[in-house]
Amino acid sequence: MIQYFKDVWEGFWTVLVGMKITWRHLFTQKVTLQYPEEKWQLPPKSRMRLFMAYEDCIGCGQCARACPVQCIYIKAEKRDSKATPIFAANGQPIKLDVSVFDIDMSLCCYCNLCTYPCPTNCIYMTPEYEFATTDLTQQLYHFAKTGAKFLTVNPKAAAKPAAPAAPAAPAAPAAPKATPPAGGTPPAPAAPTGGAPPAPAAPSGSAPPAPAGA
Numbered sequence: 001m002i003q004y005f006k007d008v009w010e011g012f013w014t015v016l017v018g019m020k021i022t023w024r025h026l027f028t029q030k031v032t033l034q035y036p037e038e039k040w041q042l043p044p045k046s047r048m049r050l051f052m053a054y055e056d057c058i059g060c061g062q063c064a065r066a067c068p069v070q071c072i073y074i075k076a077e078k079r080d081s082k083a084t085p086i087f088a089a090n091g092q093p094i095k096l097d098v099s100v101f102d103i104d105m106s107l108c109c110y111c112n113l114c115t116y117p118c119p120t121n122c123i124y125m126t127p128e129y130e131f132a133t134t135d136l137t138q139q140l141y142h143f144a145k146t147g148a149k150f151l152t153v154n155p156k157a158a159a160k161p162a163a164p165a166a167p168a169a170p171a172a173p174a175a176p177k178a179t180p181p182a183g184g185t186p187p188a189p190a191a192p193t194g195g196a197p198p199a200p201a202a203p204s205g206s207a208p209p210a211p212a213g214a
């Protein structure tokens, strides 16, 4: 009989111990977010979905060689030497035609190693993390697009220091203060126009388009 009451008490006590944490959290501030209506503020260097600005890719393949899981597939061929020269946004000439640039995000381990060797910084990780799918083929992103816009003016050359400004035009003789000429104030001399060349066109790769396979 005594053993019976002892077992009952131990069972009751075990429940109390198990509920200890539950009771404590009843009176503390809640940290659960109602996802997807509420979302965490991610750290600035979060590593999520990869993106590649195709129009800045020179096809060097360094990103694919750095990838530890070999999930970047590139196919590139030499461009026609007579074709119009095209350049990446940082001025690197694009000498290869990249016909295939695929990233299999279902294999990617988000190590970020592919972004470091890229000479044009055109492959990078975005803060986008909501790209789960039930079909793994949807995780194979095709970045090589036929409609990509390329820079045909080297932005690196345009970024060089401007040529020295032309000597200033001789100052116009000051009009007599006491007796201004009839018809009002003489027109001001035109500003010198021999200074810096016109600003280059803004690089077209700044706003990344959505991945084709997304």
Ligand code: SF4
Pocket (backbone or CB within 6 Å): 050, 066, 067, 068, 069, 070, 071, 072, 103, 107, 108, 109, 110, 111, 112, 113, 114, 115
């Ligand atoms: S983040 Fe890492 S695993 Fe993913 S593609 Fe780049 S190098 Fe490969």
Ligand code: SF4
Pocket (backbone or CB within 6 Å): 052, 056, 057, 058, 059, 060, 061, 062, 063, 064, 074, 117, 118, 119, 120, 121, 122, 123
């Ligand atoms: S390292 Fe950069 S430029 Fe070279 S193939 Fe990869 S994405 Fe293109």
